[in-house]
Amino acid sequence: MATKDPILKVKDFNVEFWVDGVWYPAAINMNFEVAAGEVLAIVGESGSGKSTTAMGLMGLLADNARTSGSVLVKGTEMLNQPLSTIRKFRGKEVAYIFQEPMTALNPVYTVGFQIVEVLRNHFEMGPQVAKQRAIELLTMVEIPEPERSFDKYPHQLSGGQRQRAMIAQSLACDPALLIADEPTTALDVTVQAEILDLMRNLKDKLNSAVLLITHDMGVVADLSDRILVMKDGLTVEENTSDIIFNKPKHPYTQSLLASVPKLGSIKARSLAAASVKAEPVLEVQDLVIEYPKSGRIPAFRAVDGVTFSIQPGEILGLVGESGSGKTTVGRATIGLLPVHEGSIKILGEEIAGAKMRDLKKIRQHTGIVFQDPASSLNPRLPIGESIGEPIYLAGLAKGDELNTKVEDLLDSVELPRSYRNRYPHELSGGQKQRVGIARALALSPNLLIADEPTSALDVSVQARFLDLLQELQDRLKFACLFITHDIGVVDILAHRIAVMQYGKLVEIGPRDQILNKPKELYTKTLLAAVPVPDPKEQKKRREARARLLAGI
């Protein structure tokens, strides 16, 4: 399949950034080649320099970066060449697929226009011919109704469709090299599986070389031929997928693989009998939440008749794709969204229609960890103050007493006490999320709501975070509603799992039953779409999924 002459040849490639008066190396002595029809995956945690490498290859880095070494694309040097030379290659020979399709597509132009633009930039092509070709491309990436989608704006497409449109745009000129920077990170598992299928088919069809940048070992197992593991800007290990997954040599690769949650690899956690009999901490009954109509847009029913309860000390995993209403349930539970119908009771107190003052009292028994640690901490507030705020506002402590409490909380989430005077941007994503937990646990709540707390974290950071959460939960015995789209995470933590789709509860039951003997078809497809970090196993799962989907 792979031809001898490599499409991309990178030699002694270095990237450095100017940080606080010194050059900080982001990628050091990178050497790799990608041949036509081959997929090379660069794997590493955030900050390992994998994205920087990908951007640096075509000179897309910020002004405070400098590069050295040699990057040959089809034998032509790309590094530090005049822009006019590079521009001929960008888009035509080398195409990018970015992580976030919403920001990578221009929101004020139609998808079709953006594809036509690429075509007409590189070929002498009339508008009609270009449009035909664009529709052809949209058909190739399996967008429904390509003729109509041509005239749609990015916001009118779903996340998966946007990513397809991005891929169509990047394939417009039959590029010899496709650089995919975390192409599926922003997508749901089921959509991710579809996009991966699409990329695999297209790669075989077009015989392009693919450079895949990702932190998701499941995606790597699904797609790649060879793997390059990066850590702190250095190449740790490079080999074929089989060898990396089955006989990793370097300890870092081993630990990276070990931290990936694997479905069904852990025994179920049992709940103490006493807490099963006790009064539930959270009782949700026939919950309906609507986003009111605004202008001509009719009211949208985000949550429709959801019923569940959580016992003291129990972790309930709430799983679903984006748009299934799981986050809405979480936010309503803590009184951030008005309840349309039904009831939510926390420790027997009704939240639906509660007054501000009552709500404030109930909230002292609850805590919430938000999805995006960058957004959920006030950037202008030192983290010590962020953590101490609930205690201060509840009037429980002030001054020195508050300080000791904040210190205790920092200790409990394993952050150094000296961090309390730091601002959020001085912390890494994992550390910020620890601060989020510390704040949520400040009032020792009976109920913790965790809204996708790990979705922004690396696998190894996620593993440490989940360990910490489990340990804290064992110690403090709070009940937890853990909202996530990642079934692998729920598998580690939850006692019970609830699955949501289109605002309705599809299935709820003990973890083992949901993971091993799901009753509903939707749960089955959801489980089948999760990629497993093992190329052979993943191939089997892929075929099983194809059969399952064919059955529908």
Place this chain on the structure above:
Amino acid sequence: MAINSKKTKKAAAEVEQNSEVGKDVIQIQGLSQGQIIRKKFFAHKPAVAGLIFMILFTLFVFSASGIHLGSEKDPFTIQGWWKFAHTDTILTSDCPTGCPTWNHPMGYVPTQAKDYFALVMRGSEISLMVMVVIGSLGGLIGTVMGSVSGFFGGIIDAVMMRFTDFIITVPSILIGAVIGYRMGNLGVLPLAVFLGLFAWTGLTRLVRGEFLSLREREFVDAARVAGASNTRIIFKHILPNSVGVIIVSTTLLLSGAILTETGLSFLGFGVQYPDVSLGVLISEHQGEFIYAPWLFWWPGVIIVAIALSINFIGDGLRDAFDPRQRRQLKRKDYLAKTSTRDAVNKK
């Protein structure tokens, strides 16, 4: 260059020392947002220099010419230390062209038979007062209106924004003219107050915009869950995040205030003879720039100095509130050697 790098090294050493000291402090107590901001502001050298200059200059000006408030009929006056007042007529000068001498350190205006130092002091006093009144009134109203409007949204936002639109349509020079005409005899203070009452519109719009985007951020929800009231969310959580916009806009408002006042005075509605302001002094003496340049230079230099200090103070405040700052990359930096990761991490 060499001196510069030495200075930066020294500064870096100081910062390191400070952070060492800081670490010891941290072990005992955590710092609140306010404490950190204060510390960072006072570490900002230009801002501190600006602040010191403003304080000293204000004291100097007000003590030199004394305090003159109230109307002409019912004046309230404290005499200053300078021997001449701006109303005094002095018939002789040591220098025939009116150049600066020991007796008249900033020169002498033969056409008006006045000591120029007294005029400049009085002008600075008026200009400072106009600036402070317009700036603080406009800044305060603008910030509060914008915050409330952007935070609550809905009907409150709609009503307040239409009111703002209405105010924008009224030209401030016209307001000034009317007020100056009706109340010119009350002195410059009422005029400044009225101008301030119409100067907040631009700031309101900007602050509202900031609030609209900031209130959707999750940290606002987090604060609400923590039990924060609306007032606390507005002033403690969102406002510090929009401080950049407020400061830049208010700084512009202050320099704009000098211009508005000068314009009004030029039209004959603002500061009236025998009172003066810096703007009036410049516009009066711009024709004499060639043969009596000191008459132009003194008020000009003072306006520039005031505007610069205010800008520096504003910069310092903005940087103190903003936890992230970036330095521009210089050409020689591109040639610098690569550091190791450990060294950077230690930093």
